Amino acid sequence: MSRQLHLLLATARPRRSLGLDVLAPSTTTLRVLPTDLDLYLHVNNGTYLQMMDVARSNYIADLGGFPRLNEKRWYPVVAASTMTYRRSLRLGDRVEISTRVVGWDERVVYLEQVFSRRGERCARGVVAGRFLTRGSGERVPAPEVVAHLAGSELASPEIPDDVLRWARAVDVAHRGA
Template sequence: MVELSTVAIALLVSVDLGYFIKVAICTIGSRFFWSRISPLHPSSFYGICTVRDVDFLLNHINNARYLRAMDFGRVDHFVRTGLYRSMKSYSATFLVAASTIRYRKPVYLFMPYKLQSQIVYWDDKSIYYRQDFFTIHDNFLRTTAYVKMAVVGCSPEKIISAVSDTPLPTPPQASSDLLLWIQYNAENSDSLKKLQ
């Protein structure tokens, strides 16, 4: 019995076991219990700010926890839209290549929130998500982010087309702030290449 508890404590300390358990629960729930959605429609994932999420002030979500919650939102979206299955069928991989986040108001301790995740654009190499945190009691947009998901091993268009309602979907029109962020990423990438 002591050996089992030692192994359990070692796992909790060395591996963030809670994260992997939550990913498994999110994947199973998205696959079997929540309705399937079109790849261009938003998915909603619900959460609550707990004591494991707060920063050193002990009253609102830590900045890094937003990014972590966004992982769960994208997992939910990947599974419910069929993008995960499509990605695997083409032996492709999605990798977070960049993200930008804007905090408007904090999500305080024990405050429930809704995370909305939606594909807002894609190009020949990447898929772009917008992810928004709304507090449930007032439906206020607390935090908003863009995430660039690099698609390795296949084109984004091919993966999206495989699960889309239309044969060859066109990317949605990108907003001006998203285009500026894409341009920033491209220029930043070019400047980093010059350093090598």
């Protein structure tokens, strides 16, 4: 529940915009709380996803993106995600989550979110994000969203092979990709 409140605050009262470039990483620092733990006293796998939600909201805030998205009535949703875990996070650990866009196709924007503790990689999440229009639920093409957030049209960087293979396997990639 505490991470849901954290997400609510990150979305309703976002941190001040840093004018981040769309392709630059955004860093969110969190502390592992008692409510983040499972019976084995390490961070529950579902909590990683909630932490990633908070970090993605901070990424949008760092872009100055909330007002831009609201003017178009667009909002982000997760189309798919995958996680790889290397090291457990435990109570009190200070964790940094680096969120960056690794590319986009006609349908979705692909983000990588890396969890680190004291410079050591602990987990990696990959997210396929889609944007919808409030009210109608109409899908917004990813290049249109990126251009609006960036202030100009951009070409997608080459999507990493592992991300592209995963996107095809879970059927979120643009079918022409």
